[in-house]
Amino acid sequence: MDQKKRPITIKDIARILNISVSTVSRALRDTYDVNRETKERVVALAAELNYKPNFNATGLAKGSTRNIGIIIPHITNYYFSTVITGIQEIAFSQGFKIVLFVTNDSAVREREIIESLAISSLDGLLVSISSNTDECMHFQEIMDAGLPIVFFDRVPLEIETSKVVQDDYYGAFQATVHLIDNGYTRIAHIAGPKGLSFTEKRLYGYLDALKEYNMECSEEWIVHSGFSQQDGEHDCNQLLKLKNKPNAIFAVNDRKAIGAMLALKNENIMIGKEIGVIGFTNDPISTIISPSLTTVAEPAFEIGKRSCELLIKHITKPYFEPEHVVLANRLIIRESSMGFDS
Amino acid sequence: MDQKKRPITIKDIARILNISVSTVSRALRDTYDVNRETKERVVALAAELNYKPNFNATGLAKGSTRNIGIIIPHITNYYFSTVITGIQEIAFSQGFKIVLFVTNDSAVREREIIESLAISSLDGLLVSISSNTDECMHFQEIMDAGLPIVFFDRVPLEIETSKVVQDDYYGAFQATVHLIDNGYTRIAHIAGPKGLSFTEKRLYGYLDALKEYNMECSEEWIVHSGFSQQDGEHDCNQLLKLKNKPNAIFAVNDRKAIGAMLALKNENIMIGKEIGVIGFTNDPISTIISPSLTTVAEPAFEIGKRSCELLIKHITKPYFEPEHVVLANRLIIRESSMGFDS
DNA sequence: GTGAAAGCGCTAACAC
DNA sequence: GTGTTAGCGCTTTCAC
Numbered sequence: 001m002d003q004k005k006r007p008i009t010i011k012d013i014a015r016i017l018n019i020s021v022s023t024v025s026r027a028l029r030d031t032y033d034v035n036r037e038t039k040e041r042v043v044a045l046a047a048e049l050n051y052k053p054n055f056n057a058t059g060l061a062k063g064s065t066r067n068i069g070i071i072i073p074h075i076t077n078y079y080f081s082t083v084i085t086g087i088q089e090i091a092f093s094q095g096f097k098i099v100l101f102v103t104n105d106s107a108v109r110e111r112e113i114i115e116s117l118a119i120s121s122l123d124g125l126l127v128s129i130s131s132n133t134d135e136c137m138h139f140q141e142i143m144d145a146g147l148p149i150v151f152f153d154r155v156p157l158e159i160e161t162s163k164v165v166q167d168d169y170y171g172a173f174q175a176t177v178h179l180i181d182n183g184y185t186r187i188a189h190i191a192g193p194k195g196l197s198f199t200e201k202r203l204y205g206y207l208d209a210l211k212e213y214n215m216e217c218s219e220e221w222i223v224h225s226g227f228s229q230q231d232g233e234h235d236c237n238q239l240l241k242l243k244n245k246p247n248a249i250f251a252v253n254d255r256k257a258i259g260a261m262l263a264l265k266n267e268n269i270m271i272g273k274e275i276g277v278i279g280f281t282n283d284p285i286s287t288i289i290s291p292s293l294t295t296v297a298e299p300a301f302e303i304g305k306r307s308c309e310l311l312i313k314h315i316t317k318p319y320f321e322p323e324h325v326v327l328a329n330r331l332i333i334r335e336s337s338m339g340f341d342s
Numbered sequence: 343m344d345q346k347k348r349p350i351t352i353k354d355i356a357r358i359l360n361i362s363v364s365t366v367s368r369a370l371r372d373t374y375d376v377n378r379e380t381k382e383r384v385v386a387l388a389a390e391l392n393y394k395p396n397f398n399a400t401g402l403a404k405g406s407t408r409n410i411g412i413i414i415p416h417i418t419n420y421y422f423s424t425v426i427t428g429i430q431e432i433a434f435s436q437g438f439k440i441v442l443f444v445t446n447d448s449a450v451r452e453r454e455i456i457e458s459l460a461i462s463s464l465d466g467l468l469v470s471i472s473s474n475t476d477e478c479m480h481f482q483e484i485m486d487a488g489l490p491i492v493f494f495d496r497v498p499l500e501i502e503t504s505k506v507v508q509d510d511y512y513g514a515f516q517a518t519v520h521l522i523d524n525g526y527t528r529i530a531h532i533a534g535p536k537g538l539s540f541t542e543k544r545l546y547g548y549l550d551a552l553k554e555y556n557m558e559c560s561e562e563w564i565v566h567s568g569f570s571q572q573d574g575e576h577d578c579n580q581l582l583k584l585k586n587k588p589n590a591i592f593a594v595n596d597r598k599a600i601g602a603m604l605a606l607k608n609e610n611i612m613i614g615k616e617i618g619v620i621g622f623t624n625d626p627i628s629t630i631i632s633p634s635l636t637t638v639a640e641p642a643f644e645i646g647k648r649s650c651e652l653l654i655k656h657i658t659k660p661y662f663e664p665e666h667v668v669l670a671n672r673l674i675i676r677e678s679s680m681g682f683d684s
Numbered sequence: 685g686t687g688a689a690a691g692c693g694c695t696a697a698c699a700c
Numbered sequence: 701g702t703g704t705t706a707g708c709g710c711t712t713t714c715a716c
Contacts, residue, residue: 007462007487009709020687025711035685055463056401057709060692065398067441075430076423084417088444092455097463098442099409102430113434120349120693121397121439145349229626258630265632284571285627288600290607351693362703367695377701399693402708462709688715699704 008051017041028053064123068096068311071113071127073105073154078283079253079300080128083152086304087126094312096123105227107133114138119147124311128154131193131227148314152307157197162314164307164325168198171296171329172205175250175278178294178331180213182339184248184276188221190235190260192252202252202280221246232259240267248276248337254283257293261336277336291335299327350393359383370395406465408438410653413455413469415447415496420625421595421642422470425494428646429468436654438465447569449475456480461489466653470496473535473569490656494649499539504656506649506667510540513638513671514547517592517620520636520673522555524681526590526618530563532577532602534594544594544622563588574601582609590618590679596625599635603678619678633677641669 010024017024019038027034027042034042045051059065068091072080084098091098099122103110110130115138125147127139136156143149143161152164179187189206192199203222210217220242225231232251236259239246251257257279264271271277271291279286282297306325313320352366359366361380369376369384376384387393401407410433414422426440433440441464445452452472457480467489469481478498485491485503494506521529531548534541545564552559562584567573574593578601581588593599599621606613613619613633621628624639648667655662 007709011709021710022688022712023686025709026686029711033685038685052460052462054402054709055460056398056407057462057692058711059398060396060402060694061709061711063692075417075426076420078418081418081423084442085444088417088442092443095458100426100430100440100442101434102427116437118394118397120394120399262630285630288604288627288631290632349693353693363693364695364704365702367693368702371695375701380701396693399708400695402710403693403695405708686716688713690711690713692711693708695706695708697704697706700702 008049066096067099067122069099069122069125071101073130082300083304086301087308090305090308103130105130124315125149131196150307150311162310162322166298166329167326168201169205172202173209174331175296176206176209179248186246187248188239188246189250190256191224229255229259232256233263236260236263251279254279254281254286272336272338294334294337297330297332350391409441409464410438411441411464411467413443415472424642425646428643429650432647432650445472447472466657467491473538492649492653504652504664508640508671509668510543511547514544515551516673517638518548518551521590528588529590530581530588531592533566536566571597571601574598575605578602578605593621596621596623596628614678614680636676636679639672639674
């Protein structure tokens with residue numbers, strides 16, 4: 001307990017087997033030609049001694065660690081934590097470790113993290129940018145320095161690299177059409193902050209659906225704010241003050257939808273019958289709240305997996321062409337959008 | 343984009359300033375006596391060149407990385423993700439990075455992780471064990487090899503090191519007393535898996551409260567299973583089949599409490615009035631479900647912070663005496679336990 | 685097929 | 701105060 005045991009190194013193995021360290025190194029890495037028998041002896045002894053490679057040493061010698069960094073706005077959040085689970089799944093199976101950074105959705109913290117980042121200690125980076133990040137030079141610099149980045153969910157348009165997102169535009173389109181189909185005629189949208197690409201895509205999906213179906217559309221029905229439940233509550237109250245009140249609300253995410261529902265309940269408005277509500281994410285909470293929340297389910301786990309797979313390709317294949325992956329969502333119909341006559 | 347720029351090293355700085363690398367190294371580390379002026383020149387140039395230390399090299403030379411590993415059962419879970427946020431807060435401020443491993447609550451995966459762990463790439467480990475981990479020799483071995491571990495929440499009794507937990511016994515005691523105070527007379531407990539220390543503490547807190555208040559107590563009212571909402575639903579249904587049905591349920595966590603509430607709703611049983619329910623955690627969902635869920639709020643963020651602080655002490659002070667920290671919970675009374683006459 | 689030796693970027697005696 | 705040197709554990713030419 002007091003005494004750090006010196007860990008086994010390839011030198012120890014070499015000495016015991018009376019061969020050179022280079023042979024041990026080669027044998028352990030299953031590359032180069034090594035005499036079959038020598039190799040087996042090395043591998044056997046390594047296992048017996050419980051040899052673990054020193055990643056600092058390999059990293060230093062090969063210029064590669066097996067670390068993947070993740071930078072995300074939050075972690076106490078169903079979507080992001082599910083994405084991480086997906087990333088983790090792929091990373092672990094490929095022998096990569098996950099180094100986690102959370103920005104608390106602050107552009108300042110994001111920059112701090114990036115600037116403090118020892119690029120040499122990471123092989124690649126997976127990032128979802130914070131909502132007030134206005135320019136992305138810091139990411140570009142890191143990439144120029146040779147660190148591959150794959151963006152997911154909240155992606156910057158101006159950077160040329162692989163990106164993985166859900167189909168925000170079509171998901172929003174579908175959500176809106178669903179409300180129209182169920183007889184709602186005055187559909188509002190409580191959006192996220194302006195300037196974030198996925199938020200805008202959802203806005204356009206909503207707008208295009210309204211246009212395509214010749215629905216009434218009004219500036220005052222579109223309210224931008226943050227992503228929290230409180231924001232949803234606040235936005236909804238604002239809508240309720242309008243002279244020309246909407247009779248349905250499409251929320252940019254489930255948390256805001258939940259906030260809106262709470263505001264509606266507070267006013268004793270019958271959710272679904274008087275005002276329809278639809279969210280985006282499929283947070284587990286959406287089945288628990290009553291009435292249950294209709295939502296567009298994002299493939300969060302899959303997004304994590306795909307992002308990580310792509311990043312690993314960028315890491316291992318220096319000239320891998322950037323890919324833009326768009327994953328389909330799934331509309332999940334529940335009670336909050338049942339329509340007037342239900 | 344194609345060309346990895348060679349990163350700046352202390353050698354570059356030394357060459358440019360025409361001094362030796364050791365001086366640069368010393369100047370940058372703010373230790374040893376370095377001529378004030380030399381130091382300023384080094385620091386200035388380092389900043390200008392945007393020098394970033396290579397952690398593999400420092401790690402190799404000093405035998406320390408600035409990495410802290412976290413091993414937890416899940417991440418898509420309010421409690422654990424909040425703990426991580428707390429850990430992250432301290433770690434980041436002290437210049438440590440977080441390496442994340444998730445076991446999916448599988449003892450097998452946990453062992454795999456531990457065994458694949460290159461101890462040399464971590465300075466310390468923060469762990470919450472998986473629910474079916476029966477013996478903890480793998481952790482002991484790692485500690486013997488010189489890697490400090492701090493356990494939190496789900497802690498093994500047999501290992502001698504620092505541990506940080508909420509007051510599971512007293513929280514459960516309080517929860518049960520609260521139910522008794524509100525007039526519930528036949529109180530059941532839907533527990534976690536047997537063998538996990540925090541689960542048992544909550545069970546004993548419950549039992550002792552019943553005893554102290556001379557309440558009826560029955561073996562069939564205590565049901566053990568997993569931690570999920572489904573488990574809660576299932577456990578509750580089982581209780582409802584009993585001849586001597588309980589009129590209140592204390593759940594080991596909020597997810598199970600939520601599951602139980604869903605089961606009760608399904609049977610059109612009035613929650614609170616006919617059967618009281620209380621949970622443990624204070625998951626945000628507990629304010630959203632209707633009726634809202636009375637619960638024992640755990641100081642998850644604080645647990646993350648304290649665990650991380652303790653671990654850093656173990657890392658920096660070789661002979662730091664293990665501490666056992668027990669943090670108080672807070673009973674939050676909501677609608678699900680309002681009592682019969684409310 | 686294997687060994688010797690240099691080197692990855694940094695730290696830490698040890699000299700001066 | 702500063703430079704020289706060896707060395708952390710591993711990979712990788714380059715010989716043989």
